[in-house]
Amino acid sequence: MSEMKPEISTGRRFNPIWVVPLVAVVIGLYMVVHTKLTEGPEITINFSTAEGLEAGKTRLRYRDVDIGVVESVGLSKSMEDVIVTAKLDRSATDMLRADTRFWVVRARVGAGAISGLGTLLSGAYIQLDPGKGKPGQRIFTGLEVPPLTPADAPGVRLVLYSEDAGSVSSGDAIVYHGFKVGRIESVTFDSKTRQVRYDAFIDAPYNDLVTSSTRFWNVSGIAINATAAGINVVTGSLDTILLGGVAFDNLPGLPTGDKAQSGAIYKLNASYAELEEDPFQYRAYFIMRFTQSLRGLEPGAPVEYRGIQIGRVQRILMKELALGQNVVSGSAIPVLVYLEPGRLGVGDSPELVEFMKKTVARGLKNGLRASLQTGNLLTGKLYVSLDFYPDAEPAAPEEYEGYVVIPSIPSGLGRLEQQVATLLDNINALPLGTTVTEINKALAGLDDTLVAMTATMGSLQGVLDQDSTRAMTAELNATLAEVRKAMAGLSPDSAVGDSLTSSLYELNRTLRNIEELTRTLSDQPNALLFPVDAPADPTPEAKAQ
Amino acid sequence: MRFICLFAAALLAACSSQPQQTANYLLRADIPATSGKQLAASTVAFNAIRVATYIEQPGLVLATGDGRIHAARNHQWAEPLQVSLRRFLANEVSAASGMDVSATVLPTTASRINLTVDQLHGDGQGAALLVAYWEVETGAQVSSYEFAQSQTLASDGYDALVRAEEALLRQLAAAIAASIKAG
Numbered sequence: 001m002s003e004m005k006p007e008i009s010t011g012r013r014f015n016p017i018w019v020v021p022l023v024a025v026v027i028g029l030y031m032v033v034h035t036k037l038t039e040g041p042e043i044t045i046n047f048s049t050a051e052g053l054e055a056g057k058t059r060l061r062y063r064d065v066d067i068g069v070v071e072s073v074g075l076s077k078s079m080e081d082v083i084v085t086a087k088l089d090r091s092a093t094d095m096l097r098a099d100t101r102f103w104v105v106r107a108r109v110g111a112g113a114i115s116g117l118g119t120l121l122s123g124a125y126i127q128l129d130p131g132k133g134k135p136g137q138r139i140f141t142g143l144e145v146p147p148l149t150p151a152d153a154p155g156v157r158l159v160l161y162s163e164d165a166g167s168v169s170s171g172d173a174i175v176y177h178g179f180k181v182g183r184i185e186s187v188t189f190d191s192k193t194r195q196v197r198y199d200a201f202i203d204a205p206y207n208d209l210v211t212s213s214t215r216f217w218n219v220s221g222i223a224i225n226a227t228a229a230g231i232n233v234v235t236g237s238l239d240t241i242l243l244g245g246v247a248f249d250n251l252p253g254l255p256t257g258d259k260a261q262s263g264a265i266y267k268l269n270a271s272y273a274e275l276e277e278d279p280f281q282y283r284a285y286f287i288m289r290f291t292q293s294l295r296g297l298e299p300g301a302p303v304e305y306r307g308i309q310i311g312r313v314q315r316i317l318m319k320e321l322a323l324g325q326n327v328v329s330g331s332a333i334p335v336l337v338y339l340e341p342g343r344l345g346v347g348d349s350p351e352l353v354e355f356m357k358k359t360v361a362r363g364l365k366n367g368l369r370a371s372l373q374t375g376n377l378l379t380g381k382l383y384v385s386l387d388f389y390p391d392a393e394p395a396a397p398e399e400y401e402g403y404v405v406i407p408s409i410p411s412g413l414g415r416l417e418q419q420v421a422t423l424l425d426n427i428n429a430l431p432l433g434t435t436v437t438e439i440n441k442a443l444a445g446l447d448d449t450l451v452a453m454t455a456t457m458g459s460l461q462g463v464l465d466q467d468s469t470r471a472m473t474a475e476l477n478a479t480l481a482e483v484r485k486a487m488a489g490l491s492p493d494s495a496v497g498d499s500l501t502s503s504l505y506e507l508n509r510t511l512r513n514i515e516e517l518t519r520t521l522s523d524q525p526n527a528l529l530f531p532v533d534a535p536a537d538p539t540p541e542a543k544a545q
Numbered sequence: 546m547r548f549i550c551l552f553a554a555a556l557l558a559a560c561s562s563q564p565q566q567t568a569n570y571l572l573r574a575d576i577p578a579t580s581g582k583q584l585a586a587s588t589v590a591f592n593a594i595r596v597a598t599y600i601e602q603p604g605l606v607l608a609t610g611d612g613r614i615h616a617a618r619n620h621q622w623a624e625p626l627q628v629s630l631r632r633f634l635a636n637e638v639s640a641a642s643g644m645d646v647s648a649t650v651l652p653t654t655a656s657r658i659n660l661t662v663d664q665l666h667g668d669g670q671g672a673a674l675l676v677a678y679w680e681v682e683t684g685a686q687v688s689s690y691e692f693a694q695s696q697t698l699a700s701d702g703y704d705a706l707v708r709a710e711e712a713l714l715r716q717l718a719a720a721i722a723a724s725i726k727a728g
Contacts, residue, residue, distance in 0.1 A: 505625065512602060536565070537617040540607050540706040542698035543671030 040068060040090040045102050045126070047142040050082040052106045052124030060086050060102075062128045067092040070126070084142075086126070096138065099131030103143035115146070145170075148185045154204035155182065156260055160216055160246070161195045162268035167220035167244040174200055174246045175219065181206035184246060198268060200246070210264070212257030212349055213250045215279060217269040220244030247272075251279050255347045278312075280342030282349060284356045285314065287403040288370040288384060289332035292410060296382040297372065303337050303384045311339035313384060320401055332408075334400055337384060357404065364406065367392045371411035385411070567619045570605070570707045572629040572714075574636035587645035589725055591635055592657035592682070596626050597664065605703055606666035608674075614666060620703040630662065630714070637718030642725055656683040658721060665710060672697045673709035677717055681724055690724050692717050 050073050052058070060068035068088035076083050088096070106124040107116045119125065126142070129150055148171060149155070162168075165187060174182035182202035190197045202210055222235045235241055246268060250256060269275040294316060303311035314336040321334060341356045342348035360368065367390045375383040386406070395407040410417070463469060490496050520527050600606050603625075604616030622629065635648035638658075650657060664676040672695040680689045694716055696709040 505628070508625065534565075534618055537619050537703075538607055538609055538615055538669075539701055540667040540669070540698060540703060541671055541701045542705060 038090060040088040041093050041096060041138060042071070042085060042087050043068075043096060043138050043140060045084045045086065045140045045142045046076070046081045047084060047104065048081060048144055050084070052104060052119070053082075053084060053126075054123070057123065058125060060088060060092075060126045060128055061105075062092070062095065062130065067095075067128065084126070092128070094135065095128060095130035097131040097135050098133030098137045100133075100137065100140065101129040101131065101143055101147060102126055102140050103129075103146050105146065108146075148183055149201045149203075153201070154207075156202050156204075156207035156210060156264075157185075157262050158200045158202065158210065158260060159263060159265045160184075160198040160200055160268040161190070161193065161265065162198070162218075162270065163195060164270075165189075165196045166218050166270060168198065168218055168246055168268070169244060172220075172244045172246065174202060174216075174248065176206060176209055176248060181209065196268075198246075208259060209250075210248065210260040211250065212260065212264075213254045213347070214248050214257075214260065214266065215251055215269065215275050215281075216246055216248045216266050217272050217275045218244070219247040219272075251342070251348070253345050254342060257347065257349065280340040280348050282342070282353045283311070283338035283340050284353045284360070285336060285338045285403050286360065287317070287400040287405045288335050288337060288408050289400070289405060290335060290372055290408050291332045292372060294333055294335070294372070294382070296374070296380040297335065297384075298381070301381065301383050302375070303339065303386065305386045308343075310343045310386070311337055313337050317401065334405075335384070336403065360406065361397070361404065363388065364395065364397065366390070368406065370406045370408045372408075373411055565619050567621060568703065569621050569623040570703075571623045572626070572633050572707075572711065574633050574640070576636060587639075587647040587651065588653060588655040589638075589642075589644065590647035590650045590654040590657060591631055591660065592650055593659045594627055594631050594634075595661045596630070597662060600626060600662070600665050605706060607706070608666055608669040610669055617703065626662070626665070630660075633714060634660070634718050634721070637715055638722045638725070641715075641719045642722035644725070646725075656681055656725065658682075658725075660721075665713075667698070667706045667709075668695065673706055673713055675710065675713035675717060679721060679724070688724065688727075690720065692720050 047053075053070055053073050055070055055072045058070040059066045060070070066089075068086050070084055070086045072085045074083050074085075075081070103126070104124050105116050105119055105127045107120050108114070116124075127146070129147065130152075132152070168184060168187065170184050170186045172184045173180045174184065182200060185199040185201050188197050188199075189195075219235075220241075222233060222241060224231065224233050226232075267281065269278075297313060297316070299313055299315045301313040302309045303313065317334040317336055321331065339356055339360070340348075341352035346352055367388045368386060369389045369392050371385050371387070372382050373385045375381045389409060392407075392409055398405040398407075599614065599616075602616055603621035604618060605620045605622065607615050607617065609615050631648045635646050638646045646658075647654065658679055658681055660677060660679040662675070662677045664674050666674060668674045674693075674695045676693045678689065678691050680687050694713055696713045696716075698705040698709050
């Protein structure tokens with residue numbers, strides 16, 4: 001038997017088995033690097049509730065395409081929010097911008113619509129609405145309710161303000177002539193202005209309808225107005241009746257104005273009637289100070305220029321007067337009024353307000369004054385009248401509480417009093433003394449005239465006394481005697497008189513015959529041709545003896 | 546042809562009638578025959594004589610009853626009553642009073658008589674009727690009188706009526722004469 005001897009090699013040689021782990025390491029490194037290089041971003045979204053969200057199951061979608069998955073759902077440190085971390089596809093990286101919005105799509109049943117029914121089976125998912133802001137954002141705050149309009153939808157976003165929320169809520173339609181052109185996106189209460197703020201969106205191309213002259217009003221429900229003329233029912237479309245809505249239109253009579261820019265602010269009127277009452281947005285404020293009684297002057301009383309309403313009384317500044325520094329007894333009471341350029345039909349814009357202020361300032365130099373007038377004799381309601389009084393005393397430009405003051409002149413009894421005073425002044429100014437002097441002068445002249453007349457009378461007497469004048473009288477007597485003699489020839493006893501009497505008698509008889517003939521002819525028109533068969537005269541009979 | 550002429554002649558003959566004669570009556574006072582008698586200057590004269598309108602026409606008037614009167618066509622005064630009354634009464638009053646009464650006002654006239662004859666007609670019951678008023682004006686003094694009498698007709702016919710009216714006018718003249726003397 002041969003002894004087997006181990007062959008001992010002293011040389012150290014590379015064992016190829018080590019290639020296997022080496023390759024594994026390389027592959028592992030490659031995979032790590034590849035994964036790192038190809039994986040999408042991880043984002044964090046804060047929600048107030050995690051309803052329907054499950055880690056590893058809930059998807060993130062954009063336009064119904066999966067772009068990621070929720071990796072974990074947990075609470076924040078303060079325990080007030082739910083923090084959802086999600087992994088997105090690398091392709092979605094560019095959509096993550098500062099204004100990108102996320103919200104949970106789940107089944108919702110609202111007054112306006114039912115949405116997200118599909119998620120009842122598939123489960124809720126997170127919807128992404130890409131923004132246009134700065135890229136690189138990874139932490140987001142999710143929306144509690146889905147946004148009604150995509151951020152990139154064409155149209156214009158507006159802000160409406162109203163005193164109370166009324167029946168308008170988010171999602172309500174905005175209609176133009178009954179046609180839906182937009183919606184209310186959200187309703188919030190602005191604690192600074194103490195007004196309700198509505199974010200509204202008008203879809204393109206209807207955003208062109210909204211201009212600076214546009215007015216919005218609430219058309220929710222049914223407006224019933226009963227007057228002597230009948231009952232007037234105003235309704236919008238069926239959905240605005242049931243769900244509420246907002247209508248808008250341009251004010252008639254106003255220029256169209258500029259197209260509204262995104263973020264433009266408008267007032268939401270409670271009704272069209274309220275809008276008609278106070279349709280204009282821009283006002284120029286002025287102060288008027290009155291020394292007479294303001295009984296009957298109420299806020300809202302009209303301010304008129306020659307009978308045309310151009311503004312209203314805002315309020316009587318009693319408080320400012322009471323707290324003022326320079327109050328002396330009997331001070332005029334300041335009244336704050338506003339004039340609206342829109343009432344003049346020139347437009348409704350801040351530029352026109354400035355123009356109106358300048359116009360008033362110019363008018364003040366030419367005698368523009370305010371006066372209180374009685375609008376209704378029964379109720380004693382007053383209104384403010386603006387007019388030009390060229391005779392008014394010039395007034396220095398003045399401001400009160402930052403408003404330009406329009407000087408006032410007394411009216412009614414006050415004005416009458418002033419006129420009487422002026423009249424008396426005029427009478428006082430009459431040159432009575434001079435007139436009396438003139439009359440005296442005239443009387444002196446009259447004396448001279450009388451003296452001259454006396455002299456003339458003396459001359460006349462001389463003429464009458466002359467012999468020739470007396471001879472003339474004798475001649476006159478002779479002429480009268482001749483006339484008497486001539487007249488004697490015409491007396492009834494004269495031959496002429498006899499002839500006259502005879503002629504008159506004949507004339508009378510002829511007239512009587514004509515009368516008889518006329519009577520006969522009227523009785524018997526043929527009497528001219530045929531003899532009249534007149535009845536015989538009745539015979540007077542003596543009394544029977 | 547001949548027959549037609551005869552017929553026409555007969556028709557024309559039917560148209561002819563006998564005209565009635567008209568009797569004219571003159572109202573004059575009876576003046577005694579005088580010659581060259583000088584009239585005294587009279588101080589009384591008739592001034593105005595007015596006659597009711599219904600008798601201021603030629604026909605003699607006869608009442609036929611029930612307020613109706615008839616002015617005769619064939620029995621007429623020859624002169625208007627205003628003219629004949631003035632002459633007749635002047636003469637009659639002169640005769641009755643014995644003083645000259647002038648028919649017209651003269652410069653010497655002191656008293657004036659204004660006469661109004663209101664009625665002078667046959668009453669249709671056998672009498673004539675005269676109603677008259679007059680006033681005597683002497684200076685500023687004025688006296689007024691009235692006369693109303695009737696006179697029965699002596700016989701039928703207008704002649705009797707004229708005679709009765711003449712008789713009434715004489716009575717009136719006597720009354721006027723009495724009033725002048727009284728005045």
